[in-house]
Amino acid sequence: MKRKDFLRNAGLLAASGALWNTGLFANNQQTIKVGLIGVNGMGWANLTALLKVPNVVCTALCDVDERILDKRIAELEKLQTTKVKRIIDHQELLKGDLVDAVIIATPDHWHCLQMVDAVNAGKHVYVEKPIGNSIKECEAMVAAAQKHNSIVQVGQWQRSQQHFADAIDFVHSGKLGKIRLVKAWAYQGWMKSIPVKPDEAVPTGVHYDRWLGPAKKRPFNPNRFHFEFRWFWDYAGGLMTDWGVHMLDYALIGMKAADPKSIMASGGKFAYPSDAAETPDTLTTVFEFDDFNIQWEHANGIDLGPYSRNHGVSFIGNNGTLVLNREGWEVIPEGDRMQAIALQKSKDNGLEKHMVNFVDAIRRNDRTILKAPIEAGANIAIFSQMGNIAYRTGTKLYWDKAKRSFTDKSANNYLVANYENGYKLPKV
Template sequence: MPLPPASRREFLAAAAAVGVAATAPSSASAARDKSDLRIAVIGARGRGKSHIDGFRDQLVAVCDVDQDVLDGTVARFKEKRGRTLDKHVDYRELLDRDDIDAVSIATPNHTHSLIGIAAVQAGKDVYVEKPVSNNVWEGRQLVAAARKNRRIVQAGTQSRSSKCLQEAVAFVQGGGLGKIQYALGTCYKPRPAIGKLDAPLSIPSTIDYDLWCGPADKVDLYRPKLHYDWHWDYNTGAGDMGNQGIHQMDIARWFLGENGMAPRTFSVGARLGYEDGGDTANTQMVVHEYESAPLIFETRGLPRSKEGQKQWGRSMDEFRGSRIGVIVQCEGGHVVAPASYRDVYAYDRSGKLVKHFKGSGDHFGNFLSAVSAGDASRLNADIAEGHVSSALCHAGNVSHRIGERASAGEIASSLAHNELLSYSFDRMATHLRANDVDIDRDALVLGEWIEVDPASETLVNSEAGQQYWKREGRDGFKVPSVEAV
């Protein structure tokens, strides 16, 4: 059943915020044929494999701090494609090359902005994975660097190239279902414990750990794996809100038509159900109070119940047809956009299907077309859009990280005035109790309502949150401050 929008304070500097994610200017690059482009991929594991395949015809070099990963990647490419790629361990050496036109960055999140800024300053066009930053401030520096150096920079939010989503957004924003009441993103994705070591993890000699850490704190790790599980450490990742959830956060903001950050953000959640080497929330509810309508995002890494933990992934929650996806509630019905990005479904108030939008897209191809034309305005996911959606993830985590432990009763009382948030929290509480998590003690973290000036993207009401809004960084790997143009 549709619920009324949350109560909201007046939106701050709305007109100025629209300019935050303004359309990118044309690049300084001259038009070139796609076959003439020379691209390098930085980060060859995980998502990097998709980058290598997506840019296979233009690929000339690959870079990774893990020598074993690097050697294996080049060997497999040679076997499959019949060509030998150049190898680099240090991205800085790669960027010194004059024969590289563009780079795609699929390293861990904490190095995205650092490498992206260095790349555009070296005259390269850039495709950078999501989230594009580790914190709000550094993401804005990447946008500023792209504009100042007139480079083409695409964010890896591939849903922006989805035909069905483009059509569904146009339908909703055109009034097809009436006024939007709220947008809800869900990430109900199985995340078992990652384990915990009694002694520090031994980093293999084949990995340049100093380079891997980059601007992040170089610390001992007490988890069994270096790779991938960095997602669950706030020093290097953003939890599933920044891993999977940024896609749904981005889609929800797209439907709302909001171009900047929300003036108020709030979180409830924690890492619950087990103890391991991670510190990011595996269960979380975040709300961004926009003027148009609230944007809510829910993360659940535990199964539907304690019994479901016997078969992780086969027993996950679902809400109104969405497990990993977006629900947009309007006065005249609602839309469900699953994470496949191939289908979007629109229903009227009675639940009857009224529109079925179909068709995906080629995000890598969109980047190649823009670079080939030398025209950043052709991008479907310009870096400014990727930055704002990344910043929403970071803002939610800032609220969480400066919050305090509270009982379920205390949290419920604090949300009693807001029907929409109360409903979301009630479903979270039911989910956790089904997993035998005692939330009647101080298990959950009641986040602080943080206030943001959308025009300047500054945190205006929390001294404690400043340390997470911007990171100083380590010597040799500090993200530079870039003057906006």
């Protein structure tokens, strides 16, 4: 499923639009001023969804690539009459009363610094997933949000979709019987090999040092820029954190689980061994709990995943299996132990409902009604990062919940990302 599919057709937009006419905002005409940090890809999708909520305007766009920044400013002028400020440094966007809330959709290695800066400045935040690029970053982000009692919504918009909630209600009903194994996966056939390219001069209009931020200083290479940053450890965690936070999130919700006892992972660059990416294109990870396992698997260049779906999560019980993804959910019986349930298709727009929820929480000043609060985003980002750490160490790891660390000291070297170029992990 490509990212363009996040915004559905007009019929689905009408379904989410109905929520706006139920009185949710009828008695509150406060205009919310929003700034977007990171205007490409999901950042733009997030903003256009948010602007559909009544009395929300964008007052600032911020990006380190002036080429895309200018393009988005021109596009924004067609969506609203409010003038927008053009900004390179996110700190400028956070000054004064220019914005009430920000969307952070920069590469993962910037999320922690920008989110903490935003709540320190008294702003509400919508931050893309995964919320951080290391376990300690996630913990710092939670501490900062709680310290300021900020409204922080994480971009796990599936938590706002009704069919996901319905599926989990069925899992919790007990009708599947004892669940011993949960599988989650992302088989992404459209993710092709990244050919090796030489370093080159920084493109005109790109503030490359600002883009690198706390990451290791390297020459500019187009393979590491914009969308492809996901496949390099300096900036992100590959499919394990890019898609794992979506599917594994529902594995944990369904099982009412959080911290695993152990984690082991095996995989590598099996599809494209000589291409430019660092993260594995093929991976299997097993998270052990007291009486069940959660298994993650991903594969680039392949679409035919389990149950003929390219992404999803399945709860495998003694009586039957529930299979869930963005398209809907169904139940496959184990023999005659239960009745089959045909595919219950998705009927709403998760991203737009997620934005309605975000705005509602801001206007009510009530972070408890958020569908994806910072604590939930941190929990699943940390969980996914555990899988990457197990892969990178090549060791079966054991997690000490009380100490918030691994029993293997070498694995603890991955708890925090390396901060360079004068940047430091925020202390809260």
